[in-house]
Amino acid sequence: MKRKTVVVGVTGGIAAFKTCQLVSDLGKMNFYVHVIMTKNACEFIAPLTFETLSHNRVSVDTFDKNYLYDVNHISLAKKCDVFIIAPCSANVIGKIANGICDDMLTTTFMATTCPKIICPAMNTAMLENVIVQDNIERLKKYGIQIVESISGLLACLDVGKGKLADSDVIIESINDAMICDKYLKDKNILITAGATVEKIDPVRYISNHSTGKMGVAIATCAKRLGANVTLICNTNEKVDPNINRIDVKSASEMYENVKKEFDKCDYLIMAAAVADYTIENISINKLKKNDDDLALKLSRTIDILKYCGENKKHQKIIGFAMESENLIDNAKSKLSKKNCDLIVANNINDKGAGFATNTNLVTFVGKDEVISHELMSKIDVGYKIFEYIKEKE
Numbered sequence: 319m320k321r322k323t324v325v326v327g328v329t330g331g332i333a334a335f336k337t338c339q340l341v342s343d344l345g346k347m348n349f350y351v352h353v354i355m356t357k358n359a360c361e362f363i364a365p366l367t368f369e370t371l372s373h374n375r376v377s378v379d380t381f382d383k384n385y386l387y388d389v390n391h392i393s394l395a396k397k398c399d400v401f402i403i404a405p406c407s408a409n410v411i412g413k414i415a416n417g418i419c420d421d422m423l424t425t426t427f428m429a430t431t432c433p434k435i436i437c438p439a440m441n442t443a444m445l446e447n448v449i450v451q452d453n454i455e456r457l458k459k460y461g462i463q464i465v466e467s468i469s470g471l472l473a474c475l476d477v478g479k480g481k482l483a484d485s486d487v488i489i490e491s492i493n494d495a496m497i498c499d500k501y502l503k504d505k506n507i508l509i510t511a512g513a514t515v516e517k518i519d520p521v522r523y524i525s526n527h528s529t530g531k532m533g534v535a536i537a538t539c540a541k542r543l544g545a546n547v548t549l550i551c552n553t554n555e556k557v558d559p560n561i562n563r564i565d566v567k568s569a570s571e572m573y574e575n576v577k578k579e580f581d582k583c584d585y586l587i588m589a590a591a592v593a594d595y596t597i598e599n600i601s602i603n604k605l606k607k608n609d610d611d612l613a614l615k616l617s618r619t620i621d622i623l624k625y626c627g628e629n630k631k632h633q634k635i636i637g638f639a640m641e642s643e644n645l646i647d648n649a650k651s652k653l654s655k656k657n658c659d660l661i662v663a664n665n666i667n668d669k670g671a672g673f674a675t676n677t678n679l680v681t682f683v684g685k686d687e688v689i690s691h692e693l694m695s696k697i698d699v700g701y702k703i704f705e706y707i708k709e710k711e
């Protein structure tokens with residue numbers, strides 16, 4: 319896949335030090351990064367820092383005669399896939415909102431036609447000033463995405479809004495902006511993720527090793543593709559704030575919530591590792607040990623996927639199957655028993671396909687086909703699922 323180019327504009331503000339981490343992270347994610355700084359930004363951070371982190375010459379002056387031809391403002395504007403300004407000062411927000419281009423950063427920004435993102439960071443009173451707010455609204459109207467600043471203790475020792483958004487939030491906004499074809503727009507997608515937890519007593523429980531990484535990755539893809547996403551989950555993974563997250567613990571809680579959301583969804587993707595059994599009598603008090611063995615009575619949980627398969631109307635349903643043997647046969651039997659449209663199957667014994675990894679090795683088992691995929695990131699598995707869905711529409 320072609321390496322994507324991110325142009326990072328840096329303006330004069332103390333939050334510029336955080337942009338060093340952002341540039342470093344983007345480089346590690348294999349983006350080609352080119353930094354443009356304003357003259358004021360150079361008062362806070364030396365261009366050399368960004369040159370070292372981005373492996374590219376930093377642009378400051380539009381008329382620098384030492385520049386190679388292909389880093390002038392027009393060629394940078396042309397090769398950029400996403401243009402982000404972080405931090406963006408009130409001054410540069412004002413300039414852009416009013417069409418002023420008087421340096422390398424603002425001229426390049428104006429010349430680019432790719433998706434643009436602005437991350438304001440400044441003192442709270444400046445941010446709340448109606449002039450700045452009007453300018454931000456104007457930028458939104460022009461289709462420029464704003465990554466809101468966050469609240470906290472500012473460098474000026476005031477407490478309030480104005481801190482630069484966290485690096486992972488900014489990176490997610492870049493990943494989101496990279497996807498221009500939002501083909502899931504207006505679709506409601508319901509996804510489950512993580513392990514359910516069945517209580518034994520107030521202290522103990524039965525669960526499994528699922529971390530929720532797969533389901534959260536699918537939810538992230540769906541959100542990037544423009545869908546309205548609801549994620550019913552039990553996970554410690556970071557979930558994008560644009561995803562409607564519902565936290566649950568037990569299989570029955572997951573069932574109740576899926577049932578509530580199911581009618582309004584277009585797609586259900588059951589990536590959660592739902593317990594097949596629950597404790598029949600949860601002890602109100604902590605169980606005390608004695609010298610005898612202990613037998614716990616387990617009873618079956620409701621099979622959520624099967625319930626949805628039996629009650630589906632317009633919805634398409636995707637289930638998961640984690641197997642250790644007879645992968646395809648077991649997946650095919652789940653597909654028909656649970657009336658699914660697709661089963662995403664993987665073998666727990668395959669390298670890179672287990673719990674808590676960032677990768678998965680999956681086989682799609684549909685009604686008419688079996689498609690084996692190579693080892694890929696869980697995010698890419700998510701995209702493959704939606705490509706499959708799109709082809710079947």
Ligand code: CTP
Nearest residue numbers: 588589590592593594619620621622623637638
């Ligand atoms: N599932 C569910 N409700 C349950 C159990 C599982 O919705 N109570 C869903 C899972 O989210 C997953 C799929 O069903 O999408 C897994 O199928 P399942 O037959 O339950 O697989 P296993 O739990 O591995 O059970 P087994 O292989 O023993 O049949």
